[in-house]
Amino acid sequence: MIGRRTFFRMARGLVGLLAALAVACGPQPGAPAQPEAPKPPIRVGASVSLTGRYQVEGRMTQQGYELAVEMLNAKGGVNGHRFELVIYDNQSDAATTTSLYRKLIFEDKVDFLLGPYGTPLTRPVAPLVEQAQIPMVTTEAAGTEIWRGQNLRWSTQLMTPVERYNVGLIELAKRLAVKAVAYVYANTPSTVQGAETDRGSLAQAGVNLVLFERYEPDQVDFNVLASKAKATNAELFVMNGYFQDAVNLTKAMSAVGYRPRYKYLGFTVVTEDYVKSVGDLAHCVMGSANWLPTLKTKGFIATNEEFVSRFRAKYGTEPDYRAATAFGGVEVLAEAIKASLDRTGKIDKAFVRDYIFRTKTATVFGPYEVVAEGPDAGMQVGAGSYTIQWQKDPRTGSMKLEVLWPDQYATVKEPCTA
Amino acid sequence: MAEATEILLRSLFLGVIYAVAAAGLALIFGVMRVVNAAHGELVMLGGYIAYLLWSGAGFHPLLAMAAATLIMAGFGVLLQRLVLERVVGKPEMSSLLLTFGVSLILVDLARGLFTTTLRSIVYLQEPVTVLGVSYARNNLITLVLGLGVGAGLFAFLNYHPLGKAVRAAAQNEELALACGIDCRLVRVISSGLGAALAGLAGTVWAINYSLFPGVGQNLIITLFAIVVLGGMGSVGGAFLGGIVLGLAQVVTARYLTTQLSLFTAFVLLLGILLIRPQGLFGTGAGGR
Numbered sequence: 001m002i003g004r005r006t007f008f009r010m011a012r013g014l015v016g017l018l019a020a021l022a023v024a025c026g027p028q029p030g031a032p033a034q035p036e037a038p039k040p041p042i043r044v045g046a047s048v049s050l051t052g053r054y055q056v057e058g059r060m061t062q063q064g065y066e067l068a069v070e071m072l073n074a075k076g077g078v079n080g081h082r083f084e085l086v087i088y089d090n091q092s093d094a095a096t097t098t099s100l101y102r103k104l105i106f107e108d109k110v111d112f113l114l115g116p117y118g119t120p121l122t123r124p125v126a127p128l129v130e131q132a133q134i135p136m137v138t139t140e141a142a143g144t145e146i147w148r149g150q151n152l153r154w155s156t157q158l159m160t161p162v163e164r165y166n167v168g169l170i171e172l173a174k175r176l177a178v179k180a181v182a183y184v185y186a187n188t189p190s191t192v193q194g195a196e197t198d199r200g201s202l203a204q205a206g207v208n209l210v211l212f213e214r215y216e217p218d219q220v221d222f223n224v225l226a227s228k229a230k231a232t233n234a235e236l237f238v239m240n241g242y243f244q245d246a247v248n249l250t251k252a253m254s255a256v257g258y259r260p261r262y263k264y265l266g267f268t269v270v271t272e273d274y275v276k277s278v279g280d281l282a283h284c285v286m287g288s289a290n291w292l293p294t295l296k297t298k299g300f301i302a303t304n305e306e307f308v309s310r311f312r313a314k315y316g317t318e319p320d321y322r323a324a325t326a327f328g329g330v331e332v333l334a335e336a337i338k339a340s341l342d343r344t345g346k347i348d349k350a351f352v353r354d355y356i357f358r359t360k361t362a363t364v365f366g367p368y369e370v371v372a373e374g375p376d377a378g379m380q381v382g383a384g385s386y387t388i389q390w391q392k393d394p395r396t397g398s399m400k401l402e403v404l405w406p407d408q409y410a411t412v413k414e415p416c417t418a
Numbered sequence: 419m420a421e422a423t424e425i426l427l428r429s430l431f432l433g434v435i436y437a438v439a440a441a442g443l444a445l446i447f448g449v450m451r452v453v454n455a456a457h458g459e460l461v462m463l464g465g466y467i468a469y470l471l472w473s474g475a476g477f478h479p480l481l482a483m484a485a486a487t488l489i490m491a492g493f494g495v496l497l498q499r500l501v502l503e504r505v506v507g508k509p510e511m512s513s514l515l516l517t518f519g520v521s522l523i524l525v526d527l528a529r530g531l532f533t534t535t536l537r538s539i540v541y542l543q544e545p546v547t548v549l550g551v552s553y554a555r556n557n558l559i560t561l562v563l564g565l566g567v568g569a570g571l572f573a574f575l576n577y578h579p580l581g582k583a584v585r586a587a588a589q590n591e592e593l594a595l596a597c598g599i600d601c602r603l604v605r606v607i608s609s610g611l612g613a614a615l616a617g618l619a620g621t622v623w624a625i626n627y628s629l630f631p632g633v634g635q636n637l638i639i640t641l642f643a644i645v646v647l648g649g650m651g652s653v654g655g656a657f658l659g660g661i662v663l664g665l666a667q668v669v670t671a672r673y674l675t676t677q678l679s680l681f682t683a684f685v686l687l688l689g690i691l692l693i694r695p696q697g698l699f700g701t702g703a704g705g706r
Contacts, residue, residue, distance in 0.1 A: 055529065055534060056533060056534045056535065184676075187677060213675060213676055213677070214675070214676070214677045215676040215677055215679075216676075216677055216679075216680050216681075218636055218680055219676060219679070219680065220627050220636075221432050221627070221667070222676075223428050223431075223432075223557070223668075224428060224668055224671035224672050224676065224679075225671060225676045227424070227428075227672075228671075228672070228676075243536055244536055244628055244630065247536055247538055247627075247628045248627050248628060251538075251543060251554065251626065251627070254543050254544070254545060254554060255543070255545060255552065255553060255554030255556075255557055256545070256551075256552050256553070257545040257547070257552025258552075273535050273536060276538075277536055277537070277538040277540070277628055278538070278540065278543075279540035279543070281543055
């Protein structure tokens with residue numbers, strides 16, 4: 001028999017032993033804490049044009065997406081959730097794009113979507129996204145017909161709408177008291193839409209449209225058109241078309257000796273390639289830009305300055321507006337997911353959807369605000385454009401890109417004239 | 419008077435570019451009966467070679483043009499020996515399919531090598547006034563060069579023994595062989611000359627307009643229309659067809675609308691084929 005005293009002594013000893021064991025097996029002072037299980041990644045799907053007609057633009061889109069995800073993950077992702085990109089090449093083909101988004105949604109079961117390059121490739125994807133009810137930020141579609149009157153609830157537009165490309169042109173025409181304008185434009189849906197908008201705005205501004213002529217996108221020789229514009233004596237010449245048109249028209253205007261006081265050749269003349277293609281003829285040519293590398297914008301992941309320098313370092317080339325919008329798309333999505341995690345404790349697709357429709361925020365590309373509800377829901381209303389002009393530096397002889405409008409970003413007060 | 423001169427000069431300027439490119443296509447078809455769907459890509463390659471020599475190696479644009487023309491002549495010879503010779507005497511659909519494949523390969527190669535960024539040779543863009551109307555100096559050089567090439571081609575085909583051999587082989591290969599003409603050599607020369615003309619047209623294109631890998635694909639339909647307009651395989655007909663098309667496009671853009679100027683090519687083609695199914699210079703029996 002064990003005596004009572006012996007029993008209590010043994011019990012105390014056992015308790016002491018267990019306590020010692022517990023201390024021995026427990027975390028040691030200064031030892032690292034047990035690592036938490038990694039949080040599941042957030043899978044984001046997109047198809048971009050890596051081959052085919054839009055391969056240059058598509059490459060910029062892909063690089064913008066990849067850089068944004070890399071920089072986001074380097075900061076720890078969104079509340080510990082890393083972003084994982086699933087990207088396919090759509091060969092610049094609308095049917096391939098649609099089937100790839102179907103694959104992303106139904107086979108890969110991605111959590112969120114980013115858009116492809118261009119309005120023609122984005123348009124057929126939008127109904128599919130509505131059906132699947134997955135939030136999608138489109139980054140490279142300027143055409144508003146995708147949203148206007150369509151009652152979309154799951155896709156938003158980040159790119160500056162095509163109707164807003166030339167807002168600065170109208171402002172400048174008013175400020176410079178332009179009386180007559182010769183306007184030529186390419187026969188494509190977005191440029192026709194833009195030209196009609198500009199026609200109304202110019203009429204409202206009291207500017208006389210002395211030539212309003214359309215040309216086919218394959219037009220190469222513009223000598224006759226430039227000669228017709230010259231005959232009008234319009235002080236402002238406007239082209240709403242594509243890069244090749246801008247290059248060929250610039251040459252044609254020089255060829256026929258047409259020197260209007262102001263030349264505005266749309267949204268494609270902002271690149272260095274334009275200057276390389278036309279040389280000194282670029283002097284005093286105005287145009288519009290959706291984004292500039294010098295802008296002081298800041299998004300969820302980076303400032304514009306950081307984005308530009310990281311892009312140069314990673315890819316050895318200058319980013320353009322397409323890379324900036326792609327980067328911005330990831331920023332909007334990441335910000336919305338963080339809001340969902342912070343406020344609901346989970347990644348709620350409906351919350352993310354509501355957030356991307358209702359937020360007023362900014363990305364490296366610029367302001368982001370869409371129509372929150374109604375038939376035009378999702379259409380971009382925050383992003384603007386900048387009016388630029390190439391000016392030859394008299395000291396160095398090199399061409400410099402100046403900003404004319406909006407005033408807060410202007411680097412020169414007045415445009416130079418031919 | 420000034421307006422008429424302007425229309426004439428602008429038509430000739432545009433027309434000779436078409437004419438030089440289309441003459442090469444007609445020559446290859448005339449001698450080999452090969453429908454060269456890759457001819458637009460030969461124009462594109464010629465332009466890129468000149469561009470690279472000008473921008474990369476610092477060649478004067480006219481020297482780059484001469485070098486590109488010679489390089490393309492060599493390319494044409496290789497193309498004939500390695501590819502086109504295999505479909506000589508075969509149904510025309512065979513040559514069409516084969517050269518369509520070559521076209522796709524060349525476009526993809528160009529995309530890989532030169533990217534899709536537009537390229538252009540900046541040369542003599544300043545205007546000069548002729549009879550009260552401004553023209554770019556490079557437009558006028560193009561015009562003189564194009565007309566010179568046309569005259570040279572005419573002289574070669576009509577007076578030089580090799581040119582006569584080319585015409586003989588084109589008219590009747592068996593008879594030419596019986597007369598001791600080396601028809602195989604004639605085919606090689608024709609392909610080299612056709613590609614050289616394409617190379618020249620490509621350089622002129624890069625100076626006056628701009629280049630990208632798909633430029634030949636855009637151009638080939640117009641070139642086919644010109645060749646049919648002039649009479650299948652007729653080099654002189656193609657040359658004249660190019661100038662007629664240039665005139666039609668300029669007049670349409672000037673008096674109707676620019677939008678219809680490209681469409682004009684096909685209306686003109688349809689109209690002439692209704693009246694002369696063999697084309698302007700065709701004989702109706704496949705003559706050249």
